[in-house]
Amino acid sequence: MRIRECIKDLIPYSPGKLKKGAIKLASNENPLGIAPKALNAISNGANQSSLYPDGACVELKSALASKYNLSSDNFVIGNGSDEVLVLITGAYIEPGDNAITSSLTFSEYAFATRLFGGEMRFAKTENGRFQLDTIASMIDNRTKIIFLCNPNNPTGTYFTDSELNEFVNKIPRDILLVIDEAYREYMTAADVPESLKLINTRGNVIILRTFSKIYGLAGLRIGYGIADKSLISDLNKTRAPFNVNSLAQLAAVAALEDNDFLKKSFLVNEEGKRYLYAAFERLNLEYYPTQANFIYVKVNQDCTNVFERLMSMGVTVRPMKSFGVNDCIRVTIGTADQNIFFIDCLEKIVNEKDGLENSSKVKILNS
């Protein structure tokens, strides 16, 4: 068989590492686990698994419509928001088209674009932040989609409401603006974009959200897009008939109502953030302040080594080498105990290295 030209060089996604018995702080999952209401819903619903799911996700869309004060036809539900990305590129990318994103962001934008023969162009990330002006300046007549990630994975940085509005006003109306807000529920800044306001005024904007992060449903695979009705109807043409399984739908509807769990998840994240910031400062490690449930931190040595040492001690994080950065890791904010354990391990690694440097200095001085 001959593989299509545009995908022959794609590299399969390398997921966050799982190690038996290790604490996983590698994939930004909710450290509190699944929302209890969702667990209850799937336990009760499991016996219906011989039936096909509702291909139109009627209940979930109606729950989302009332949550956001929009209509059910403003939503498309995917097998994770990863799938929604592929629905989007499947609808709008022809071979030879291009899309633009940032050089240090979620890798699935490039994957989804290339899958349909599109070219991904990267605007250089500065200080971990999307450079919206640079992105605007890179648009040409084959640009179909711009992917923004807010807050950005892996850096945790964000752009503001006024920055987004200024950008949206510059973008031609025939270019789709994808705003991936997978971590929106964790954001705390006062000037966070009110991106939902764009749905009724801009037919070329789609916002992506997911149940994989704060709702604790990553293993069930369910996420969604919010957009103008005509855009949603385009996406439905590229969607498989039963793309979202029935347990995921039940869990998502229940999780939306689990306010106690959401509140607790948010607070645990805030507390963990403060603890980790203080620890990084004590260890003299630079980090970006985060708007999400993970922190990007500079470990001042080869990140693959740090990753492997941490894994041998029982905690997995995400080394940034696959993003082209050699001395940084991304760590998911865990429970208080997990954060303490992670810092204890990291401190040992940092001290080992300082010890090595000092002893080699001594050697050089003596020689």
Ligand SMILES: *Cc1c(COP(=O)(O)O)cnc(C)c1O
């Ligand atoms: C985790 C994540 C998602 C969510 O993906 P799902 O397919 O919904 O699990 C989407 N975008 C970004 C930037 C993420 O980090």
